[in-house]
Amino acid sequence: MVDLQALSVQDFRGISISPVVSKIFEHAILIRFADYFTTSDYQFGFKKNLSCSHAIYCVRNVVDRYVNNGSTVNICTVDLSKAFDRMNHFVLFIKLMERRLPLQLLNIFVLWFSMSKTCVRWGSYDSHFIKLAAGVRQGGVLSPYFFAIFVDDIVNKIVESNAGCYFRNICMSIFVC
Numbered sequence: 042m043v044d045l046q047a048l049s050v051q052d053f054r055g056i057s058i059s060p061v062v063s064k065i066f067e068h069a070i071l072i073r074f075a076d077y078f079t080t081s082d083y084q085f086g087f088k089k090n091l092s093c094s095h096a097i098y099c100v101r102n103v104v105d106r107y108v109n110n111g112s113t114v115n116i117c118t119v120d121l122s123k124a125f126d127r128m129n130h131f132v133l134f135i136k137l138m139e140r141r142l143p144l145q146l147l148n149i150f151v152l153w154f155s156m157s158k159t160c161v162r163w164g165s166y167d168s169h170f171i172k173l174a175a176g177v178r179q180g181g182v183l184s185p186y187f188f189a190i191f192v193d194d195i196v197n198k199i200v201e202s203n204a205g206c207y208f209r210n211i212c213m214s215i216f217v218c
Contacts, residue, residue: 059178059180059181064182067181067182067183068182070146070183071182071183071186074142074143074146077137077140077141077142078183078186078189078190080186080189080190080193080196081193081196081197081200081217083196083200083212083215083216083217084189084192084193084196084217084218085099085216085217085218086185086189086217086218087185087186087188087189092218093218095218096216096217096218097218099213099216100116100216103206103208103213104116106208107206114206121192121217124188124192125176125177125179125184125188126175126176126177127175127176128175128176128177128187128188128191129175130154130174130175132191133187133190133191134147134150134151136190136191136193136194137150137190140190154173157172157173157178158170158171158172158173159171159173159178189217192217196215196217199212199214199215200212200214200215202214
């Protein structure tokens, strides 16, 4: 039984139902423009043949190696689960421009995001549709790629800082999944 008093607005996320044509279109964009959607090797989520299990395995190996050699390892974790819903569209567009995404495709994304709407479903009830002012569509083919691009600069800044754990001159300070 759900304790209704314990629930808050943050416990709900909008759903966006995409027509099949939209998913096919997103797949076509991903295939045709894949080079623009690549991200750091330190990001494991939403990549072919990689998963969070791989990131956990890497973290575990780094910790074991340092501890077995008598070092202390401090780990900081960040829960990005709400960040997916709060991603600023305009920051994403700037990041896509920095990747030199073709202007026509960027314009399609700007239009697409400006028209996106969402609603919340609870049981058999749907809320009114509201404009999706931030975040990416849950279940969208490109949504995880957009989010990975959004956080990629943070990953790169940590790697470039030369701080943290290294193994054979390879940074082992950040893993994202």
